[in-house]
Amino acid sequence: MALTKTRKPKATGPSVFIWEGLDRGGTRVKGQIQAATLALVRAELRRQGVSLLKIRKKPPPWFGGIGNKIRSADIAVFSRQLATMMSAGVPLVQAFDIIGHGHDNPRMRDLVLAVKADIESGTSLTEALRKHPLHFDELVCNLVAAGEQAGVLDLLLDKIATYKEKTESLKGKIKKALVYPIAVILVAILVTAAIMLFVIPQFEALFTSFGADLPAFTRLVIAISDLMHQWWWGLLLAPAVLYFSIKTFWRRWSGFREILHRLGLKLPLVGPVMHQAAVARFARTLSTTFAAGVPLVEALESVAGATGNLVYSRAVMQMREEVATGQALQRSMHRRNLFPHLVVQMTAVGEESGVLEDMLAKVADFYEEAVDNAVDGLSSLLEPMIMIVIGTLVGGLVIAMYLPVFKLAAVV
Known part of the structure; x- marks a missing residue:
């Protein structure tokens, strides 16, 4: 109940947090995560077995990042790129790395690399996308989940790209x-x-x-x-x-x-x-x-x-x-x-x-x-x-x- 009361009046949308910590094996890890509150970030990292050392909210870009907003058209292009690479047999992590570093929009690049970091830490693609509901809606997440369960992720990514x-x-x-x-x-x-x-x-x-x-x-x-x-x-x-x-x-x-x-x-x-x-x-x-x-x-x-x-x-x-x-x-x-x-x-x-x-x-x-x-x-x-x-x-x-x-x- 306390969590609900603190979240209601804000309604400012999710923020990006930069964190550092230790995984279950004691290895130092770091990354970015998008969430509405700091408490939700801590809960998600605990679920992943990460012991937090440092965490801070990522500062906004100068002038509000004018011209760098992630648009739905960017997500459509990303979906087609990922579908094409998966169909060509490129490994998932490598595909995210290629797409992320090749993107001109810094916000889109940060988003793709954040998803890549989650996948590298052992998170499924579905769970990694669900951490960014502002850009990947429930429909996309459900289709990716169906593709991962059936072993036809490349086909489902192609359907998502066509749909977008x-x-x-x-x-x-x-x-x-x-x-x-x-x-x-x-x-x-x-x-x-x-x-x-x-x-x-x-x-x-x-x-x-x-x-x-x-x-x-x-x-x-x-x-x-x-x-x-x-x-x-x-x-x-x-x-x-x-x-x-x-x-x-x-x-x-x-x-x-x-x-x-x-x-x-x-x-x-x-x-x-x-x-x-x-x-x-x-x-x-x-x-x-x-x-x-x-x-x-x-x-x-x-x-x-x-x-x-x-x-x-x-x-x-x-x-x-x-x-x-x-x-x-x-x-x-x-x-x-x-x-x-x-x-x-x-x-x-x-x-x-x-x-x-x-x-x-x-x-x-x-x-x-x-x-x-x-x-x-x-x-x-x-x-x-x-x-x-x-x-x-x-x-x-x-x-x-x-x-x-x-x-x-x-x-x-």
Whole structure:
């Protein structure tokens, strides 16, 4: 209970600890380990039979290690490298040594060499990966464990690499659909703000010197410009406050995350793409884990965290409970009202014929291609809409400023 109480308020994520000690034979050993607290490090080292001599938290890199963060794409590349070397017959420790020393990212290099050090000390690859849950999730660890138990680690590593590559490809397609329109709209907002803050006041001074009555639309734009001048600090502060508020709620409140995920699925243009991406992740992950020999109930637990959407994640966990009581997977999927009819029918065929992993792989291929096509179509559809938004903002300001000029010209 004491351990739980000390861990709850921190929520800062695991840290890296550098340690030195003596193994069971009295040999001096040292290494690095990632854990949430110092107590967990001591407990893990005791379990390994290490008598601690020195231990300290690894200091963070200067400037926070900007540009050196371990990304999921790095883990995908690492998985493919390891799978290739294992398939070529390179010993596991040597493969980790080659990959670690050949990596440009120092954080990724430290991670790979830390796993290598654990393997050299006699720890299985599965246990070595489980010490780094931030980078190797339960799905990867379960597949590696299945490969080690069955003696087909190279085949399972190849499946993991393929899975990671397809997952990263799917993420890239979704980002492609979202980043471009968001970036263009942000630029349009910045340009509009610059016009309101620096250009409109020049026109206001000019119109004041004329002494003529201004059109209502022009007066409205000038009033907004004056308001932005008075509250310029609020314009700078509001986005930062909004960003950190959303970030805090996202981290600390799962209900908030679910609300945003649910809203994302209901958006008119992006929603269908999000649905298809979640279905593709579900099918790809379940196909990979089930093909590796992981029991369906355990596989569904891993799948729940890999869908990328809390709505689908909760639905998969409900399906897991029903499948654990003996119900058919396709019936449980049908009750959720989330999965398309095609997916449910393909699952039913796979269950009845005993080739569930093959059917799910075909479903994943179909929906990954559907996401790709939807992204291309979405980009083509959003471009004219973005132009309309930008034209309305900038064009409206231009009209507002030139209306008094047209009025004066008409009077003259």
